Amino acid sequence: MTFHDFNFNEQLTEGILSMGYTTPTPIQELAIPVVLQGKDLIACAQTGTGKTASYLLPVLHQISSQPNREHRTTTLVLAPTRELAQQIDQQVEGLAYFTGLSSIAVYGGGDGIVYEQQRRGIQNKVDILVATPGRLIAHLTSGVLKLNDIKYLILDEADRMLDMGFMDDIMRIIRDIPQERQTLLFSATMPAPIRKLAGSILRNPEQINLATSQPAQGINQQIYNVHNEQKSKLLIQLLREGNYTSTIIFANTKDEVKRLSRELRAAHVKANAFHSDFEQAEREQILLDFKNRTLPVIIGTDALSRGIDVEGIDLVINYDVPSDPEDYIHRIGRTARAETTGTAITLVNERDARKLKSIEQMIGRSIDVCTLPAELGEAPVFRDSPSSNRRGGNDKRRSFKKKKGQGNNRGPRPNNPPGS
Numbered sequence: 427m428t429f430h431d432f433n434f435n436e437q438l439t440e441g442i443l444s445m446g447y448t449t450p451t452p453i454q455e456l457a458i459p460v461v462l463q464g465k466d467l468i469a470c471a472q473t474g475t476g477k478t479a480s481y482l483l484p485v486l487h488q489i490s491s492q493p494n495r496e497h498r499t500t501t502l503v504l505a506p507t508r509e510l511a512q513q514i515d516q517q518v519e520g521l522a523y524f525t526g527l528s529s530i531a532v533y534g535g536g537d538g539i540v541y542e543q544q545r546r547g548i549q550n551k552v553d554i555l556v557a558t559p560g561r562l563i564a565h566l567t568s569g570v571l572k573l574n575d576i577k578y579l580i581l582d583e584a585d586r587m588l589d590m591g592f593m594d595d596i597m598r599i600i601r602d603i604p605q606e607r608q609t610l611l612f613s614a615t616m617p618a619p620i621r622k623l624a625g626s627i628l629r630n631p632e633q634i635n636l637a638t639s640q641p642a643q644g645i646n647q648q649i650y651n652v653h654n655e656q657k658s659k660l661l662i663q664l665l666r667e668g669n670y671t672s673t674i675i676f677a678n679t680k681d682e683v684k685r686l687s688r689e690l691r692a693a694h695v696k697a698n699a700f701h702s703d704f705e706q707a708e709r710e711q712i713l714l715d716f717k718n719r720t721l722p723v724i725i726g727t728d729a730l731s732r733g734i735d736v737e738g739i740d741l742v743i744n745y746d747v748p749s750d751p752e753d754y755i756h757r758i759g760r761t762a763r764a765e766t767t768g769t770a771i772t773l774v775n776e777r778d779a780r781k782l783k784s785i786e787q788m789i790g791r792s793i794d795v796c797t798l799p800a801e802l803g804e805a806p807v808f809r810d811s812p813s814s815n816r817r818g819g820n821d822k823r824r825s826f827k828k829k830k831g832q833g834n835n836r837g838p839r840p841n842n843p844p845g846s
C-alpha cells in the first residue's frame with residue numbers, strides 16, 4: 427500500500443512527500459480509511475507507530491479539500507503534555523505546509539508573552555488547535571476561545587491524560603463542542619476508565635487494536651544485572667565506549683536525573699538533564715539541542731518517555747527499571763521509531779529484579795543478559811529474576827555470572843549495531 431491509495435489531495439500529498447513518508451505504517455493503513463469515512467474511532471496504538479499522522483492526514487485532507495473554506499477553527503487535538511502538543515503541531519506544520527491550513531499549540535507554562543501569543547493565535551481562528559486541557563480551559567473561561575465550529579475532536583494519549591487527572595477538564599471542554607462532530611480517541615492502553623470515557627463521548631466508534639504492550643520489533647533489548655554501586659560506572663562505560671550518537675537515559679525520580687547529570691558531566695560525558703525545574707524555554711532548548719545532535723545524551727523521568735519525538739535515537743538506557751511495565755514499553759519505544767532499529771539497555775539491581783519479571787511476562791519473552799565488564803566487579807545473581815534462571819537454553823543469552831577468580835574480558839556490547 428502507498429499513500430496514493432488514499433487519494434489525498436495534491437497539496438497534502440506534497441506535504442507527505444516533503445516529510446519523507448513513503449509507505450503508510452500499520453496504524454495509518456487501518457485508521458485513515460475509517461476517519462475518511464467520517465466514523466468515530468477508538469484506536470489502541472503506542473507512540474512511535476505513526477499514530478499522529480494516522481489522524482492528522484485524513485482530517486487535513488477533509489478540511490483542505492473543502493471548496494470555499496471559511497476561516498474557522500474546526501479541529502481540536504487534546505494532548506497530555508506541552509511537549510506532545512508541540513510535536514503534534516510540528517507534524518501539522520510539516521504535513522499541511524502546502525495546504526494553507528494554519529495551526530497553533532496551546533499549552534501551560536511559559537510567561538505572559540507566550541500566553542498572549544496563544545491568545546492572539548486563537549483570536550485569529552487557526553484551522554487546527556492542539557492543546558493541553560488545563561491551558562485550553564484558561565482560554566475558554568477568559569472568553570477568547572469558542573469551540574462551536576469544532577467538527578473534529580481528537581484525544582491523543584487519552585490514557586496519559588486520565589493518569590494526569592484531566593478527566594474533569596476533558597468533560598468540561600467537550601461540553602462546549604457541538605455534538606455533531608467526529609471524535610477520534612487514541613490511547614496506548616485501554617483500561618476501564620478509558621473505555622468508559624469512550625462510551626460517553628464517541629458514537630458507534632470503529633475500533634482498532636494494534637498489538638499494544640509490545641515493543642517495536644526493531645529494538646534490541648538487553649539487561650545488565652548490577653549491584654547499586656556498579657550502576658553509574660557501567661553507565662559511563664556504556665556511553666563512553668558505545669558508538670551511539672543519540673541516547674536517552676531514564677531514571678525513576680527527578681533527583682536521580684539531576685544526580686546522574688552531575689555525575690556524567692564530572693566524567694566528561696556531554697549530557698543534559700530534562701525535568702520540570704527548568705523554565706520552558708530551557709526545556710525547549712535542551713530538546714532542540716538533542717534533536718540537532720549537538721547534545722548526544724539526555725536524561726529524564728517517565729515524563730520524557732511519552733511524546734518525545736526525535737528520530738534516530740539509537741540507544742535508550744533504563745538506569746532504573748520502571749515500576750509499570752507499560753512505562754518500559756514507552757521508554758524503549760523512543761528508539762526504533764517508525765520501523766527503524768535501536769538498542770535498549772536496562773540496568774537491574776536486586777530491588778528491581780521483580781519489576782523486570784513483570785516486564786518479561788508482559789512482553790512474553792526473556793530479555794538477553796549482558797556480561798558485566800570484568801573491571802566493574804562481579805555481577806549479582808537474583809533469586810527472583812527469571813533471567814537468572816534461564817542460562818544455557820538460549821543461544822543469544824550471555825552468562826553474566828562470572829566465576830570467582832576468573833577474568834571476564836567481555837565488555838559491554840554497545841558497539842553492536844542497533845538491532846543486531
Ligand code: AMP
Nearest residue numbers: 447449450451473474475476477478764
Ligand atoms: P508518532 O507515532 O505519531 O509519534 O510518529 C513517530 C514518528 O514516525 C514521527 O517522527 C513521524 O514523523 C514518523 N512517521 C509517521 N508516519 C510515518 C511514515 N508513514 N513513514 C515514515 N515516518 C513516519
